[in-house]
Amino acid sequence: MTSKPLYFPPAPFDLGDALTCSNLVDIAYAMYAQWLQQGKPHDPHCFRWQPPAGASFRFGAPVWGNSQVLAFHDLEPFALVAQRGSDAYAIFRGTESPEDWYVDARCEQVPYQLPNVTDAGYVHKGFFDLYQSLRLAVLDQLASLAGVRRLLLTGHSLGASLAMVGMPDLMANAALPAVSFLQYNLAGPRTGDAAFASLLNSGPANIYRIVNSCDLVPDVPPSVFDDLTCHVLYQHVGDAITFTAQYNSVVGNHDHHASYNYALAHPEQPQGPVPS
Template sequence: MSSSPMYFPPGFDSEKAIFLNQLVITAYDMYSQWLYQGMQAKNRFGWAPKGPKLAYSEPIWGEDTRFLGIFGRAEPFAFVASTEDNDVYLIFRGTESHSDWSENIKLEQTPYSLAPGYGSVHQGFFSIYETMRDTIHKYLEEIPNPKRLYIAGHSLGSSLSTLAVPDVITNTSYKASLPVIHYNLASPRTGDPDFADAYNANEVETYRVVNTCDVVPTVPLSVTSSKLPLPIYKHVGVPVDFTAQYGEIVENHSVKGAYLYALQHPKQPEENKR
């Protein structure tokens, strides 16, 4: 099969996008290790990072607080890592558990209360992010002499990374002292137009990598009607589009099979895949 080449806008670093994609895969593997170890409590889970050679924090845990009584436990969602020359990475994985799905399907919005002027955001995504933000701040502030911060995620993790950006640049030392750059993969819409407009004005370099054949970036809806009065959402950042049809909903959304493959084969992101 053949497909159109990926579009790389000015400023987009494809090698850095591949590296960040590999770190997101490392976050997914962290969750897989947790499952293999029987979903241990925080103080009993032994994570052995299998990604790029970096200095890794302990796992950052998130909870579905509104449905905790049903689904029952915190999950490892994210980590902070750094290089020897003090590049810093804040990385989020996407949906894995029933609890994660329960948050995805909520369409209600809630005010973004972590920074002024940012409108409203997806209530489910925000409720998860709130449970991990104190730990995110702690691990970020523990990095000595940071040079720049990269934030990245996939799917639900992209929405969590989007929610992290205004929080980090408002409530930590990072925005004042160094660049913050955000790459996300397969992101759903995260907030309302007021949130998106405020985000796009905050000068954080943001690239949204999206397969046009992936359904996840098409939700929640960006339109409404009098017959279906739902809250409306708007994407953030500069889109980095590719079109690759791998024949299945899951494959078109896959962090490895779609997004990493396309970044590694930008001239033919669909070649040899069907």
């Protein structure tokens, strides 16, 4: 099975940056897998994360988030902060647990209200609530870094939306003077309304949204969303970079490593092997 090569926008887009971000997302997913193997300890002090051997990055401690599912407020490791040279990274993994699916389903919108951010419109309640549970840890870890010239945000699926709702906050509140901001967003759902999209599209950050055209997740929530309680509008943000890779299942088309990471590593032929 063959597919057309990827076409990329001009600089500051950089394929090496995009692939690096995707590789870091793989590390965030591997962190979650280690947490499962250790019996899902909800006390961060009881989780022993082992970063990959030989990695050229300096990693902070796992960043924990609270999915706030009904009466259950268990913590999960969701994010990492890393540094390599003058580049810092905030990395968010995607949906894994039943609690994460509950976050995804909270499609009603709430005002984007965080310190030093104005006119940011409305965003997905589930994504925003989860981000607020982990933002201070991300900000604290970023504040401990020195010599940073660029901050790159990245994530896959739910993680891409966490990176998106985090962008206005980190641009306004991260203690990183004279830093440029980029985002490489993998399979990101819609995250906010037109005002939120306008804020980011007109701001200083360069946001690249990498999408498999066969993947259903980037098409949710719908651009016009109605239920019994609300009527809301959603709009994508940033420059779309699309490829077509058909893996014969919803899960396969959305898979981070086999679909998205493979495409960035093989841009001339982004369709990878289809499982038999």
